[in-house]
Amino acid sequence: MREHVNNPGSNLRVMSGMRPTGALHLGHYHGVLKNWLKLQNEYQCFFAVADWHALTTHYEDPQDIQKNVWDMVIDWLAVGIDPGKAVLSIQSRVPEIAELHLLMSMVTPLGWLERVPTYKEQKEKLKDRDLSTYGFLGYPLLMTADILVVNADLVPVGEDQLPHLEISRELARRFNHLFGNEPGFKERAEAAAKKLGAKQAKLYNELRRQYTEQGDESALERARVLVTESRNLTKGDQERLLGHLAGTGRTILHEPQALLTETPKVTGLDGQKMSKSYGNTISLREAPESVEKKMRTMPTDPARVRRSDPGNPEKCPVWDFHKMYSDEDTRKWVWEGCTTAGIGCIDCKMSVIRKVQEELAPIRERAAEYEANPERVRAIMVEGSEAARSVAKETLEEVRQAIGINYR
Numbered sequence: 001m002r003e004h005v006n007n008p009g010s011n012l013r014v015m016s017g018m019r020p021t022g023a024l025h026l027g028h029y030h031g032v033l034k035n036w037l038k039l040q041n042e043y044q045c046f047f048a049v050a051d052w053h054a055l056t057t058h059y060e061d062p063q064d065i066q067k068n069v070w071d072m073v074i075d076w077l078a079v080g081i082d083p084g085k086a087v088l089s090i091q092s093r094v095p096e097i098a099e100l101h102l103l104m105s106m107v108t109p110l111g112w113l114e115r116v117p118t119y120k121e122q123k124e125k126l127k128d129r130d131l132s133t134y135g136f137l138g139y140p141l142l143m144t145a146d147i148l149v150v151n152a153d154l155v156p157v158g159e160d161q162l163p164h165l166e167i168s169r170e171l172a173r174r175f176n177h178l179f180g181n182e183p184g185f186k187e188r189a190e191a192a193a194k195k196l197g198a199k200q201a202k203l204y205n206e207l208r209r210q211y212t213e214q215g216d217e218s219a220l221e222r223a224r225v226l227v228t229e230s231r232n233l234t235k236g237d238q239e240r241l242l243g244h245l246a247g248t249g250r251t252i253l254h255e256p257q258a259l260l261t262e263t264p265k266v267t268g269l270d271g272q273k274m275s276k277s278y279g280n281t282i283s284l285r286e287a288p289e290s291v292e293k294k295m296r297t298m299p300t301d302p303a304r305v306r307r308s309d310p311g312n313p314e315k316c317p318v319w320d321f322h323k324m325y326s327d328e329d330t331r332k333w334v335w336e337g338c339t340t341a342g343i344g345c346i347d348c349k350m351s352v353i354r355k356v357q358e359e360l361a362p363i364r365e366r367a368a369e370y371e372a373n374p375e376r377v378r379a380i381m382v383e384g385s386e387a388a389r390s391v392a393k394e395t396l397e398e399v400r401q402a403i404g405i406n407y408r
């Protein structure tokens, strides 16, 4: 399955989530959303609003969550995240995530959670909050449940999130190891084969025989393709047939892989990383006048006191904007003009302000349409959450059955 990662039109599943932090800014756009826009055309994507995640740190002030959710979703839609292509859901509308989280918590070693590097880091950083809670410690498990519940193949992550994904993989493996050796596996696999249809089932059995008796790798590969491309199987039956082929028993929870993605660091107005907590952002729905005002008053190279003083773009946050927005000729014009005092800072800024305005204009326009039509936004999220839920229900059926609490 994983071998075809780079194929377009792939049926591989991608899962990602975002905490509802409210209206998004250029940092989110260039750092995350542009990547999502690409992914939604290449994979079967599940994008979730992680509202329970917000509660792991902000349980004391939950009153902003709802507004933050809708603001964030409007921005997703406004940049072009397309509910016709990707499944957009709200975490708390998919209660199967909570059930999976609970069931997995029974077998999650405390030490694994305590050792996640961001756990101690975040606790230190958010000193003004009391994060000695069960929910906060369990955050990587909650993220794991988000991912595993939709059977994701790939999770786009930056370097910093890799440990989270690693724990997800380990937890899936541990779960499979504990509960995967279901009684009657062979019979179930044979029953699953029948669901392929008579002809395909015969082929599957033949290919399996060629592989298990003669070690024919190409037969294994063909059988895998046959199984993964069949439309008649549940995920559980697919996993059984794949396990039956390889002789490994059944996989209940599918181990996701990291889709390592470069997440460009977007510089804020003051030269630090763009972040709401630094108050140095340009939001995606920022009014044009405000964009201009904020950028015109950006600090520049402190050595350029007078127009006649030459500057060094490397010491100027405006240059970071040029690197992101300007073509090569413009960047050359900036570099030469700045280092020789040939251009003034306002000229330099105006050139990039224009680019930012061009980028934001259509986003702001689409956002306004959604703002004027909140019912449509809600309907999109109801529908998407239901779609995510129907996948999640299938996973939970398998999970309950594997543990033996399906009561049939």
Ligand code: TRP
Binding pocket: 015, 016, 017, 018, 019, 050, 053, 142, 143, 146, 147, 155
């Ligand atoms: N952990 C991410 C954050 O804090 C959000 C998130 C929640 C997520 N569930 C996820 C990311 C699943 C990837 C996959 O921003």
Ligand code: SF4
Binding pocket: 300, 301, 304, 311, 312, 313, 316, 317, 318, 319, 334, 337, 338, 343, 344, 345, 346, 348, 349
């Ligand atoms: Fe910064 Fe441009 Fe002024 Fe140079 S000319 S200091 S790059 S704003």
